[in-house]
Amino acid sequence: xxxxxxxxxxxxxxxxxxxxxxxxxxxxxxxxxxxxxxxxxxxxxxxxxxxxxxxxxxxxxxxxxxxxxxxxxxxxxxxxxxxxxxxxxxxxxxxxxxxxxxxxxxxxxxxxxxxxxxxxxxxxxxxxxxxxxxxxxxxxxxxxxxxxxxxxxxxxxxxxxxxx
Numbered sequence: 001x002x003x004x005x006x007x008x009x010x011x012x013x014x015x016x017x018x019x020x021x022x023x024x025x026x027x028x029x030x031x032x033x034x035x036x037x038x039x040x041x042x043x044x045x046x047x048x049x050x051x052x053x054x055x056x057x058x059x060x061x062x063x064x065x066x067x068x069x070x071x072x073x074x075x076x077x078x079x080x081x082x083x084x085x086x087x088x089x090x091x092x093x094x095x096x097x098x099x100x101x102x103x104x105x106x107x108x109x110x111x112x113x114x115x116x117x118x119x120x121x122x123x124x125x126x127x128x129x130x131x132x133x134x135x136x137x138x139x140x141x142x143x144x145x146x147x148x149x150x151x152x153x154x155x156x157x158x159x160x161x162x163x164x
Contacts, residue, residue, distance in 0.1 A: 001042055002062070002081050005034050007088035012126065014095060037095050045090045049137060051150025072145045079137055086137065089130035093123050120161060128158045 008014045014034060046055045061073045080087055096119040134155050141149045 001038055002077065003038060003042065003085050003087050003091075005031055005038075007083075007085055008034060008092065008095075011084070011129075012088050012092045014092070034091075034095065037091050041091045041094050042087050045087050048152040048155050049134065049141070049149075051148070054146070054149045072143070075140060076137070079133065079140065082133075084129070084133075086130045086133035089126045089133070092126045093130070096122055096126075124159055124161060131156055131158050 015030070043055070043059075046058065050058055058073055058076065061070055062077070138151055138156060140146070141151060
């Protein structure tokens with residue numbers, strides 16, 4: 001994985017503070033939840049910006065770093081692993097969409113007190129920040145050494161509260 005739970009602080013905070021030193025079942029559960037989102041949606045993000053074949057080539061490179069250095073993949077990795085990562089923005093967008101819902105043995109429920117608010121404002125900010133960084137990624141991927149990349153154009157479209 002390119003990112004981990006430490007990417008979800010500051011503007012992308014999901015309320016996990018794993019380094020307090022005190023054991024916590026809730027913290028461990030939340031940490032497991034964000035790690036499961038990372039394992040699914042990091043791959044989805046990479047497929048959307050690279051396409052299936054180039055995503056496989058990139059992840060193969062990441063998994064076999066000892067075989068040498070490939071400057072083209074290292075340049076991409078540098079952008080994707082910045083402190084404010086476009087991958088983290090994408091995962092945050094997905095993660096908080098589910099935040100107002102819980103699955104129980106009686107079905108899916110929302111907050112009982114009625115004080116739950118829509119995560120839409122945070123989602124829009126995270127998505128649009130991701131798009132801004134993706135513009136740099138897209139520019140990089142236009143180089144001849146990235147022939148075969150299939151960049152999904154929706155990853156360059158900003159959204160608004162109107163869904164457009």
